[in-house]
Amino acid sequence: MSRRLYFDWAATAPLRDEARAAWLECAGAEFGNAGSAHQWGRTAKAALTRARRTFASALGVERDDLFFTGNGSEANLLALHGAIAALPRERRHVLVSPIEHPSVLEPLETAARRGEIELEHLSVDRFGRVDPEILRGRCRPTTGLVSVQLANHEIGTLQPIAAIAATTRTHGALLHCDATQAIGKTLVTVPALGCDLLVISAHKFGGPRGVGVLARRRNVALTTPLSPGRQEQGLRGGTEDFASCVAAAAALTATLTEQVALASQLAELSALLCARLRERLDDVTFHSSETYGLPGLVNFSLPEVRGDWLVTALDQCDVAISHGSACASLASLPSPVLVAIGARERALHSIRVSMGRATTRDDIEDLVARVHAAVVKLRLP
């Protein structure tokens, strides 16, 4: 067996040591229910409050505008259905970028099917960028909500969120921003982005799987679509998994300390990967942008090599990569993101390589050698 290479950090990242240690500390003797009145409960509640404070301060919101959920997908659902339910009747026009994660597109499509909103898709350019000027032209007096992610999960494109927010603010519409792929690699706060609702997910930055976070600008109305209960300010009922929230907070603190260094390390590794792929495979096409892309995410395609074939071939050589997002990978579907950026003919061929803090230059050299060998084999008549 060869050295295993993990290049699927955008799907999920390994748990950080800081997160594991924090979880173990909370998950032993401290097993109380944060809603209980006795000392076990108070200890759990205090730990949960500290974790909430860490996230709130990092994301630039008040502590009671920070909600823990079961994952990033649920945080998107809560943000979108929660905001829509609270929108005035005359403000039910919603705009969304066509390259959002399914956990954003699907709740909006459901709301549109139920007749709760009038949904329209924005156009994107060949890099997947939403032009704030085009958005300005698409906003109407009835537009109540706009949803644009910070970084794309398949091609890594970073959106000009601050400029988009200036437009939505002028039109009195809310801006929801899914920053799940961007956190830890670029600045993510509600004030810096100018959005009203911000979503992240802990497992993308070394926290445990199963913790999502929704941050809300002060006074943005949300009506829960979930079982309300008394937890999370009545937005999400159910006993809180405080140990996982504490572990997620520990991962966030460690991640933000490394952010600047990590972003430049990942940018260098991405450039090395692109250069080496160009040297070894002269018909490679890159779908991630070197100018607008998230550091550490490279998306490419090769003629006559289907993405799912290459994923399987590389898996057999101990390499983890992905064909688009994790959901698209499993289903071997054409990438909706590539279709939206005008690369329909390559939509079944795309490959996403995503890196993280443990990725090295040697890993890149090894990866390219194994990709090259796999491609040669796949192309044999």
Ligand SMILES: Cc1ncc(COP(=O)(O)O)c(C=O)c1O
């Ligand atoms: C951009 C984006 N949004 C949301 C999610 C959903 O996060 P989770 O896996 O925590 O549900 C993902 C996960 O891949 C993502 O990439």
